[in-house]
Amino acid sequence: MTHRHEDDAHDHDHDHAHPHAEISEGRPGYYDIMETAVRELLIDKKLIGADEIRRQIEVLDSRMPALGARVVARAWTDPAFRARLLADGRAACEELGISFYDDTSLIAVENTDKVHNLIVCTLCSCYPRPVLGLPPDWYKARPYRARAVVEPRAVLAEFGTIIPDEVEVRVHDSTAMVRYLVLPKRPAGTGHFSEEELAALVTRDTMIGVVPATVDVAGAAP
Amino acid sequence: MDGTSKSAGLPGSVVFALGEKPIFKPGDRVRVSTRSPVGHYRVPTYLRGKSGSVERVIEPAAVDNEEEGYGRNAGSKRHYYRVAFRMSEIWPGYAGSERDGLHIEVFETWLERGER
Numbered sequence: 001m002t003h004r005h006e007d008d009a010h011d012h013d014h015d016h017a018h019p020h021a022e023i024s025e026g027r028p029g030y031y032d033i034m035e036t037a038v039r040e041l042l043i044d045k046k047l048i049g050a051d052e053i054r055r056q057i058e059v060l061d062s063r064m065p066a067l068g069a070r071v072v073a074r075a076w077t078d079p080a081f082r083a084r085l086l087a088d089g090r091a092a093c094e095e096l097g098i099s100f101y102d103d104t105s106l107i108a109v110e111n112t113d114k115v116h117n118l119i120v121c122t123l124c125s126c127y128p129r130p131v132l133g134l135p136p137d138w139y140k141a142r143p144y145r146a147r148a149v150v151e152p153r154a155v156l157a158e159f160g161t162i163i164p165d166e167v168e169v170r171v172h173d174s175t176a177m178v179r180y181l182v183l184p185k186r187p188a189g190t191g192h193f194s195e196e197e198l199a200a201l202v203t204r205d206t207m208i209g210v211v212p213a214t215v216d217v218a219g220a221a222p
Numbered sequence: 223m224d225g226t227s228k229s230a231g232l233p234g235s236v237v238f239a240l241g242e243k244p245i246f247k248p249g250d251r252v253r254v255s256t257r258s259p260v261g262h263y264r265v266p267t268y269l270r271g272k273s274g275s276v277e278r279v280i281e282p283a284a285v286d287n288e289e290e291g292y293g294r295n296a297g298s299k300r301h302y303y304r305v306a307f308r309m310s311e312i313w314p315g316y317a318g319s320e321r322d323g324l325h326i327e328v329f330e331t332w333l334e335r336g337e338r
Contacts, residue, residue: 105280107304122266149268152309153318168321171309175264176302176327177284 059101063133067098068181069202073195076186086110089181093131100130110183115168118209119180120148126174128181132204149173159210182209244301250276251336252305262291265332273336274307280327301330
């Protein structure tokens with residue numbers, strides 16, 4: 001086990017067709033080496049198994065914004081579900097079969113004519129991964145994390161979102177066990193849309209709160 | 223009878239353990255401590271010393287990850303709260319609407335009772 005990565009870093013001939021993708025180019029960085037060392041120690045000491053790591057990556061890979069979009073579309077079409085979602089975000093998502101493998105809570109915050117919600121994690125990259133999958137790179141980058149709490153309206157404007165002065169901008173800084181999901185406003189003129197058609201309008205960014213949901217999403221139905 | 227409560231239909235009264243009940247309730251004014259301990263904690267620096275109001279108590283109480291990160295008191299739980307701040311309270315030169323706000327969860331250990 002301990003030599004596996006040295007083998008991967010390797011000397012063997014590369015002219016043959018490769019069954020696996022190149023894992024990295026050049027020398028591994030400081031944190032690559034630390035991650036490998038910690039992982040191998042944990043496995044050697046039998047605290048976790050290699051299969052648990054593999055499985056957890058599968059779990060993460062199975063989570064994507066389409067899950068959150070289903071939650072939003074259901075809330076738009078089912079008032080009782082919307083009420084349950086706003087009362088207990090996690091329980092409502094679990095109704096749709098979305099598990100909270102990381103044991104976080106979820107607070108769903110609703111955009112209205114009076115309030116626009118924006119999600120950030122200034123300390124790191126807390127994100128509703130069970131529902132949305134991995135966060136975008138800009139969400140983890142320092143400029144977004146720092147500026148979202150200092151000048152949220154300027155940040156929103158850079159995403160093309162202009163919030164009128166009479167609307168309250170409410171920034172949610174995720175710091176501990178709670179994650180946030182924005183329930184965007186249902187776009188006007190979608191009264192005849194099916195739940196699936198509505199879900200197609202709900203992008204990742206609408207659920208972080210940087211843009212509104214619109215009917216202009218590329219590839220959206222009708 | 224502070225810290226006790228009469229239970230209807232039962233004799234006597236129930237005394238709650240220290241820390242069992244949340245200290246703050248929704249609407250309470252609170253101030254974030256200005257401590258700067260060495261270690262792992264979840265209160266951003268920009269909120270130290272800022273005043274806000276408790277929006278809700280987050281139930282159930284959660285494992286204190288600030289202690290857990292060091293293997294101390296692992297498993298002990300603390301109350302934590304969703305606290306609302308005005309942006310203009312956090313940033314004196316804030317350039318948005320006076321309505322704009324910031325909402326965040328803070329462990330009870332970081333909150334002091336604020337002015338009414």
